[in-house]
Amino acid sequence: MSRFNLIDEKWIPVRFLDGTRDELGIRDTMLRSREIAAIEDPSPLVVAALHRFLLAVLYRALEGPTDIDQAKVLFKAGLPGEKITAYLEKWRGRFCLFDEKHPFYQVFAYEPQENNGKKEWKSWPAIAAEHNASNAKVLFDHVEIATAGPIPSRMAARWLIACQTFALGGGNSDFAYTKSAPSATAAMVLPLGVHLHDTLLLSLVPENREVLKGDLPIWEREPVPLASLKKGIARSVMGVADLYTWLTRSIKFHLAGNGETLSELAFASGVACSSENRVDPMFGYEIDVKWGKRPIPFRDRGMWRDFDSLLPDESHLAPEVIEHATALTRSNRDRFPRSVMVLGQANSKAKIEYWRMERFALPEALAGDRFIRTEIRQLLSAAEETQKSLWLACRSFARNLLSRGEREPVKKDISGFVEPRDICSSHPLRGTLRQG
Template sequence: MTQLFSFNLVDESWIPCVRANGSPAVLSIRDTLAQAHTLKGIAGESPPITAALHRFLLAILHRVFGPADYDAWAALWEAEQWDRDALNAYLDEWRPRFDLFDGERPFYQSPDDRMKPKSTINLSHDRASGNNPTLFDHHTEADGETLTPAQAARVLIAGQAYGLAGLSGITQKFTDGTCAGGIIFLVEGDNLKQTFLLNMIQYPPDNDHFGVHTGKDKPAWEMEDPFTPDRANPFGYLDYLTWQNRRVLFHPEQGQNGVIVRTMTMGPALRYDSSLLDPMKHYRADKKLRHVAVSLNENRTFWRDSASFFTFYDDIKENARPPATFRWLRELVEESVLDSHHLYRCRAIGMSKKQAKVFFFREERLPLPLAYLVNERLVEKLAIALDKANTLAFDLVQTARLMGMLQQLPTVEDRGWQKQWQGLNVNAKGSINNWIAHTGMERAYWASLDIPFQSFVVDLARDEEKALAAWYAQLRQAAQAALDQAGEYVGNDGRSFKAIVRGQSYLNYRLNELLPKKEKTE
């Protein structure tokens, strides 16, 4: 087959990076890995692209460097940069397999004669195509889109990882990619090399870190045919990180300013066993499925559940399971390879989906003191602090219900109002709940805690007593501000005034029950 175009990912610039000074840089695979110790990180145009690029590059690093055990990991950590000779030898050996438009074996692609050509917009979750609404970019399937080779490479890697289950136009259906459900947790170091290593588990992995490994394990580009045999279980972690969920084939063409990609064929391919646990995801216990990946909630920031991410159990079959990458870091701290006093950061990347439709994708960040991975008492303190924040949020809603009842229902008595609430009809409850939602008090409460929690989770690992006192003071302040906001939506008559007074009284009661008494200042 005659090859008209070429774009080799090993040496062409296509990975969006951030330098140490914050300036952007688009680099090749070779340069990204060679300069990783000088780079701040990778920043794709969307959270799924960012996560997918990390996992793709991790597959290369695992293939070249392992690490086989704690000592091997420690040696990589202590080295200033990656061994360029080892990297270059590998990239040079497999360089032909990284050409996006190779005539025989285009990177991450395969023809599918069952499928008709369609717009490349179908690979992107942030564009309107099929069932997907427009999220950020306002291209639509009817409009089509034009991709540069660099854009096409990024979209292709993300599309394989984040593909959604659904109809394909033929009997065989599309299935979810390995990243489509749950949150991908990425631990961030002080530079990109550290970030990669902090997410590199032992390789070959044991069952605690990844449940499958065979002698056939290799990344997709090394396989003669990554779709054969048709399988639900990967050969191992490298096969999993480069899992070919779609048969995609780009149709490159010459544009006015260079090579462009507008159309492709895309058909369903490998379907993975969803019971296999991803090392970068957090799982909650489930009686039926045993483990279910925790997902981002549109109305709930993930830090509110952060204590569970650090809760490790001996019997992993019956309990929630934090990311295996966290488990590996815990082992490194216990082996004195890493210091528990070190502070890193955690990125949580995920999306909300249903019936082949993406509702949102989001990235959240959280400080990660390594002390939480090895200090169970510290995690318990964090869990208690978060529980008090959640309880206070419930109390705020109860306070607002009391205020709403006193405003809207003249027969309500101060005493026993909770029982009276249970006896209200649907319309009365709906009216009061609508008023509560209109005030936005609960949203305001949680929003006011976002930034303080970032400091609290760090301070708690340093000085528990001082950090908890500051956190409880912040909870009081946030609750009072939320109540004051609700008060702005109350009328000016006597009944409304009574509602405010009784609401304040009830909140004060709950604050004093829930939190330590405020210290009096002289």
């Protein structure tokens, strides 16, 4: 029996323009997107993953856009509610969290391994990065893995999508060695419109018509054979909808009761990505001398110091969503995205170092015909030089203070004195770029 259909059930957390909050199903989120200010969740990973999921739905429901002209018509006319509703009804059976044949984003044929005649189900924190002690135990997180108890299915749905989007590779599983999600380790960029309707359309980058035909999201694909998953399977990315709904992990929710809660699940490796030179529309890129073109990750410093990487220029290394948003609003300045959100996580191999969400004001000059990336880079370089001078001055002060004229202090003591002052984060340019 099918339970908890994501089309109808309330599970997507939203904030309306009037400040009130609620949770909606897929259909109502789409149809009421002009009333919604933003998707909001305590987890940046959930927020990013939900946007990518909704964009995948739109690519398939709208069968486009396939070029900028089609995108502009759509931006002017708005999301076609009837077309979206018809698409969701066509695939209704694939959006049930619990289903006898096609549970959403899961591998139904998967049963966990047995130990002494008992199946070894894992508790739900296995899919929740912020609560998973195996790779990201958090201070003040009081969830005990062994006795985590149940969570509402609406939360399980959010974590399921986030896990498939951000899972890190490393370690054996019931099947094969686990691999990272194609999108797991870079900073994701999302231009923000005046409401969710515009936010989604600003990131709906046109896709080639022929590519679009074979660009199937997870719910339109036939299940991957269990034998292939156990052996270890890899394939290339077929398009944006495919990329945004990649089966990184083989997961199966254990139905207990009426499907309103989840306690246990099966969890193993999924499909590895063999596309080395794929371009993710939400990623900014940089040229590495050794590795060539690579997505920009979160570093051990504020993202504002790499802000120029978000801005378009003739190199076309900026996120495609930013280039698309500026092209879409060039003749409609009132709908130009005033800010951009950067979300994701930083990792050390299979360990999550931190997850982050930052928000910046987007220069309105982008809506014109000129590039400003070089100018921003010059400002950032000046800020770097200022920071370096301040750092050296503080180190000199610390050395003199700690030596008391009698000894040469060790470098560790000097760094310990200077680093807590967080000199770089107080630079005025940071405040100029940041928003919220």
